[in-house]
Structure formats: C-alpha cells, structure tokens
Amino acid sequence: MPQEVRGVVARAKNEPVSVETIVVPDPGPGEIVVAVQTCGVCHTDLHYREGGINDEFPFLLGHEAAGTVETVGEGVTDVEPGDFVVLNWRAVCGRCRACAKGQPQYCFDTHNAAQPMTLTDGTALTPALGIGAFADKTLVHSGQATKVDPSASPAAVGLLGCGVMAGIGAAINTGGVSRGDSVAVIGCGGVGNAAIAGAVLAGATTVIAVDIDPRKLDWARRFGATHVVDSRQGDPVAAIQELTGGNGADVVIDAVGRPETWKQAFYARDLAGTVVLVGVPTPDMKVELPLIDVFSRGGALKSSWYGDCLPSRDFPLLVDLYRQGRLDLDGFVTETVTLDDVEAAFAKMHHGDVLRSVVAL
Structure with missing residues (x-):
C-alpha cells in the first residue's frame, strides 16, 4: 500500500521550504522504495528552491542520500530489500549512443522512477535530480541505487551521491x-x-x-x-x-x-x-x-x-578507500540536522559556514 511520510517541499520560487506529508507509492516495474537514513544539503537543492533549475514546482528536495532498500518492484534484480545503498542521479540506460560507445558515464537517457510521489491532495511532486530524499522514504529507479559496504557511515558515504563525487x-x-x-x-x-x-x-x-x-x-x-x-x-x-x-x-x-x-x-x-x-x-x-x-x-x-562518474564503478571503490582511512569522507560532514532544519541549513551553506549539513532521519 502507498505510504505517507514526511518530506521537505519547495512550493514556489524563493519561498521557504516546508515539511509536509507526502505519499510514496508501492514500487512499480524497475522501481524501489528506499528508507532514507541520511541526505546532504547541497547547493543544487537551493537552486531548485530558487527556481534556478526549472519551474516544475512543487519540488521534493534532497538527493545526496544513503539508506536501506525497503521494497522492490517487478524485474528488479540488482538490489534487494535490506541492501545498504547510496543514491545517484545517473542510472544508465545501456542503450543510448553514449552507452553504445562504451561511455556510460555520459549516458543521455538516464532512468528515474516512472510513478510520481505526491502531496496528500494528489499533487505530483518533482523530485530533485529524480531522487527527492529529504524524506523518510523515497521512490527511485533501481539503477539509482548503488549497493555499498553497510559498515560505512551513512552520513559520510551519502555525500558521494552528488557534491563529493563531482x-x-x-x-x-x-x-x-x-x-x-x-x-x-x-x-x-x-x-x-x-x-x-x-x-x-x-x-x-x-x-x-x-x-x-x-x-x-x-x-x-x-x-x-x-x-x-x-x-x-x-x-x-x-x-x-x-x-x-x-x-x-x-x-x-x-x-x-x-x-x-x-x-x-x-x-x-x-x-x-x-x-x-x-x-x-x-x-x-x-x-x-x-x-x-x-x-x-x-x-x-x-x-x-557529476565528475564523469559511473556510480556502479566509483561508489564502491570510494567507500572502500574511506573504510581503509585513505579518503576522509567524515571530514565533509560539518553537522547533522533534522528535516525541520533544512531552511536554516540553506542559510549556513549560502554564507559558507559549513562544508555539508547532513539531514539524519
């Protein structure tokens, strides 16, 4: 059954974000629901709120995330319930001209979930970078989730989802x-x-x-x-x-x-x-x-x-380097906050007071 969870929504250009109840549908073919553990506060989310990406309001913000796969839809074989994953916005198609040339890091037809997440009145939300992870749970395409070592700190490795990987x-x-x-x-x-x-x-x-x-x-x-x-x-x-x-x-x-x-x-x-x-x-x-x-x-x-990255190749490698003590991902985490603190975190980021605020759920 669809689930109601809390999420951070930007309803209009340059207006403060709000924490609202959102509806996450059951995963369809190729889709998964992820229970979000952490999500970094990135400049891209602020760009969405300011209307700097497009005007497809309302947005469900958040995209630098790590969490656990909760349920999977038909045909999903690359991850399963219980897997610890880092989310990404480059789920390669395997068929476009870049993929056909053996350059999937430039994929021109990346996958997102087909179903929308919505507000309780049925209004469809546009998820930031196809992810929308300032929420207790989110719906993504299975290719947007890369399985990594579960012993790694979610707050640290989730940042590979965007800025640190870039x-x-x-x-x-x-x-x-x-x-x-x-x-x-x-x-x-x-x-x-x-x-x-x-x-x-x-x-x-x-x-x-x-x-x-x-x-x-x-x-x-x-x-x-x-x-x-x-x-x-x-x-x-x-x-x-x-x-x-x-x-x-x-x-x-x-x-x-x-x-x-x-x-x-x-x-x-x-x-x-x-x-x-x-x-x-x-x-x-x-x-x-x-x-x-x-x-x-x-x-x-x-x-x-996106750092010309291929998540399936780069995320597990960088997590291994982190676990070996050769890559200080913890050093990027300035503070952990809650969903209610995202607007204040935007202000700190804008003024250069933090490397990353990370929402812990």
Whole structure:
C-alpha cells in the first residue's frame, strides 16, 4: 500500500521550504522504495528552491542520500530489500549512443522512477535530480541505487551521491590527474575540497588551494592541499605560476563556475595543461578571451558533469578507500540536522559556514 511520510517541499520560487506529508507509492516495474537514513544539503537543492533549475514546482528536495532498500518492484534484480545503498542521479540506460560507445558515464537517457510521489491532495511532486530524499522514504529507479559496504557511515558515504563525487571525479575522471602532477583548485567549498582529496588520491605532489575565505583554506589543508592562496591578497594566477616553477599547474579545476574564476583557471595552467569546470554557472554568464590564447596554449578545456562518474564503478571503490582511512569522507560532514532544519541549513551553506549539513532521519 502507498505510504505517507514526511518530506521537505519547495512550493514556489524563493519561498521557504516546508515539511509536509507526502505519499510514496508501492514500487512499480524497475522501481524501489528506499528508507532514507541520511541526505546532504547541497547547493543544487537551493537552486531548485530558487527556481534556478526549472519551474516544475512543487519540488521534493534532497538527493545526496544513503539508506536501506525497503521494497522492490517487478524485474528488479540488482538490489534487494535490506541492501545498504547510496543514491545517484545517473542510472544508465545501456542503450543510448553514449552507452553504445562504451561511455556510460555520459549516458543521455538516464532512468528515474516512472510513478510520481505526491502531496496528500494528489499533487505530483518533482523530485530533485529524480531522487527527492529529504524524506523518510523515497521512490527511485533501481539503477539509482548503488549497493555499498553497510559498515560505512551513512552520513559520510551519502555525500558521494552528488557534491563529493563531482569534486573527486573532476580531478580523477575528467582532469586525469596522475602521479607527480601539479593541481590547482579554485574554490574550496564541498566540491573544491573533494577535488583536492581526489588529486591527492591520484598522486598529485603539488596541490594548490585558492579561495577568498581563510576558513575554506584551512579546510583545504585538512584534505591535503600542499599550498594555499588567499586570492584577496593578490593575483591567484601569478601565485599558482610561482608555486609551479613559473609554468602553471598541470590541471586547474574551477569549482566556482564564474567567468572570472574560469579565466583564472585558463591562464593558471601550464601551456599544455588541462582546465576543468565543475562549478555550476548561471545561464547568463559568458566568457570572452582572445582566440589566439586558446590556440597557442594547447592542452584541454573540459567540463565535468557529476565528475564523469559511473556510480556502479566509483561508489564502491570510494567507500572502500574511506573504510581503509585513505579518503576522509567524515571530514565533509560539518553537522547533522533534522528535516525541520533544512531552511536554516540553506542559510549556513549560502554564507559558507559549513562544508555539508547532513539531514539524519
């Protein structure tokens, strides 16, 4: 039978969220119901509330989640009731042109649950990134749930569902950081610090963190930055070049997503270096620079979408590294809160007071 649970709903653009009763249907073919244990408070949820994604209100927010499979629908074989899973928004189809080329990390037809979750009056909810996990339970496609080691902390590993995976993947998957590389990361919030952690995992020997907030630079040191640059105090491009023998970094990751930070990344790389954009720009932002500078520098200019990850491959690996003490996922959890605290958590995130607030259910 359908279940009534509590969930965080954004009813209208820029209005405070509310905790409401939502209806979760029984899973249909290919679907599962997950009892949510934790869900991180991500900037993307705030973008939904502000109308920055689309206008398909009301939204059921939350997507960086871990929990336990409760029930499964017809045809589900990859997970079963009782499995501990991390949710993701890249449930690959296996049939599109990207999947057919052996590049499922770029799948163009990812799966979501076919049935809607609703308010008690029948109003259909749009789940954030097809997940909607600021709720006691949620309905997703089975491909959106990746089974991982149940001994891992849900608050920590649930963050792989979005921001932490985006940052680690930007360094390892998109940027191709390798042993001995120099890496600079501009913007040291949750995604930027995850990129720093990813660069360290990949064997980078010079890892430069750039930000205007001393607290964030302190966080960056914790995740393995070998050098920090307070860009309020001077030109970060010159600082990165000085720290890399005058050459610029092999890989520069823009975790802010503004024209000025992207141009800093462009000019702070080595002549054949790589720029990775993982920060999310707004639709009105534009970049202008001399085309001869693009031509004369070679290298690569890349965008990283969800860290170019493949959840079935990357989540279990990163959880294993976490359990071995080689990846400090606990360090990203600044505080745990309740569903009633999500609006306050948005304010803390907006002001840069936290790496991640995590809702515990």
